[in-house]
Each structure stands twice: as C-alpha cells, then as structure tokens.
Amino acid sequence: MSTKKTPVYFFSHGGPDVQYRTDHPVYPVLQNIGREITEKVKPKAVVVFSGHWEAEPNVIEVNTAEHTDLIYEGSPELASKVIDLLTDAGIKAKGVTRGLDHGVWSGFHVSLYASQDVDKHYQLGQAVASLRDENIVIIGAGMSVHNLRDLYSTRGDPRPLPYTVSFDEALKEAVEAPPSERRARMQEVAKRPDARQAHPVS
Numbered sequence: 001m002s003t004k005k006t007p008v009y010f011f012s013h014g015g016p017d018v019q020y021r022t023d024h025p026v027y028p029v030l031q032n033i034g035r036e037i038t039e040k041v042k043p044k045a046v047v048v049f050s051g052h053w054e055a056e057p058n059v060i061e062v063n064t065a066e067h068t069d070l071i072y073e074g075s076p077e078l079a080s081k082v083i084d085l086l087t088d089a090g091i092k093a094k095g096v097t098r099g100l101d102h103g104v105w106s107g108f109h110v111s112l113y114a115s116q117d118v119d120k121h122y123q124l125g126q127a128v129a130s131l132r133d134e135n136i137v138i139i140g141a142g143m144s145v146h147n148l149r150d151l152y153s154t155r156g157d158p159r160p161l162p163y164t165v166s167f168d169e170a171l172k173e174a175v176e177a178p179p180s181e182r183r184a185r186m187q188e189v190a191k192r193p194d195a196r197q198a199h200p201v202s
Helices: 026-041 076-088 118-134 148-153 162-175 179-190 193-198
Strands: 008-012 045-054 060-063 093-096 110-112 136-142
Touching: 008 026, 045 076, 045 118, 060 076, 076 093, 076 118, 118 136, 118 179, 162 179, 162 193
Parallel strands: 008 136, 045 110, 045 136, 060 093
Antiparallel strands: 060 110
C-alpha cells in the first residue's frame, strides 16, 4: 500500500442543477475534479461530509445504507469504520439509513453537527483523517458562502458582494495555514462579521 495520503476536497457545489447545466461556470471545474479523483487518485472509497445534512448539536450521523434512493451504493463496512473512528475520538456518532441529499450527489454519507461550533467540526476532521492512509478520499460538500437572501436580491448581477470575497479569502488563508496554526485561524474566521453575513443564522 502506498504511504501517500489521498487528497481532501471541498466541493462548493451550488444547487443540484450544476450537474446538468453545462453552461454553469462551476460545471467544468467539477468535471475536472471528478476526472482527477477517478483517473489519478483512484480511491478505494469516498466519504463525504454534507453541509445539507445536520444531525443533532452533539451527534454525528453516518449513513449505513448499502443501497440508497439514488443509483449510488454505500458501504456498511466503511460506515461502521467511520463510526468507530468518531467514537474512539470521543465524538458521539450513530448509524442511520437515509437517501443521498443533493449536498452529496451534487458533489456520499456523513452528517455535520447541527451547530456552528468550528472546534467540533475541526475535531471531526481529525478523527477521520486516518482514512486518507487507506486510499479513501474525504470530501466536504456545501458552500463557503450561503446567504440565499442576498443571492435572490442580486440575481442577474454577476459581481460578488464585498463580504463574499473577504470571507472567502480569509477562509482560504485559514485552511491553508500551517497545521499548527490552522485550528486557531479557523476559530478566528468564524468570529468575523463577514462570516455572519456569509452564513446567516436565520
């Protein structure tokens, strides 16, 4: 087995129509990432943390269904392994059976916390990081900016709102920071005013 870790991806995928709207700017980007994963990385499996599936404030749900509502197949064995990794890390996790939401099939089968707590989600990533040593790709699916109110009020205007640019740049700098600084940098980003604009609570 190779000692090289598989990459980790984040799909800021937008709505489910990006799968078939070939004129959408993100369509060729996602196609290229898909080719990279299937033709270069060639993972044994893929685990996706979906921003469209939030469990409880202190519980992570892992989809244990072998066959789902869509054409993709799941792996109960991999789901069990993810639950074990989370439990070993002190993270409360449970198996559930559900279909695949568009945060998964746009971009496979683990929830996020129903919480804005950055530290909890950071620990979640640390708990499953060893999967990368087993040729398993980890994907985070969602959007770095998700303010539907502003999206609809500016529809047709291609210019990004200032807070979307400043927040996205700060987020990028935080996730690309050295590992020793990354956790603290992510906590700082979450406290920024533009973070609240990017992800309004209501």
